[in-house]
Amino acid sequence: MDISKEIRQRREELGISQELLAEVSSLSLRTLKTLESGKGNPTLASIKKLTEVLGLELKIQVKSNEESRSL
Template sequence: MSERKAWTDKRAEIMSRPGAGAAYEAVRIRFELGEAVRLRREELGLTQSELAERAGLQQPGVARFEAGGTMPTIPMLERLAEALGLRLSVQFQPLREAS
């Protein structure tokens, strides 16, 4: 029978693999973007269907995006921002400040 590993040990093992850091960062970005859109949509009292209609998207696409399941294009982010009454702002930050 194999020994169980603590989550921190398992995570460290996974993150030490080549490309794991970049993959983790891509997922983090997708999750944060989706969460920001969901929070703003809820703040405005919109359903996913209403946001989709305003942005020219399909409701399942909004649902996938909010769940962090897709990496959006800049034009898609611009459409979502406009539909949410926001202006898209893209920034570069030094790595030590980005996390």
């Protein structure tokens, strides 16, 4: 799933508003709105601010080879 959608989904699961999330994660409300609506190209720092507050973690790993099997 898209990162922006994951963030929105997680925020909604926690039942908090964009305004509150922006405040506690020290990210501007404007930036959060842009990010969640999938229109921006956020910096890693912005994403980390949100993941820390939301209890999410960003992992980078070797891709599982699904498309290799399909050929």
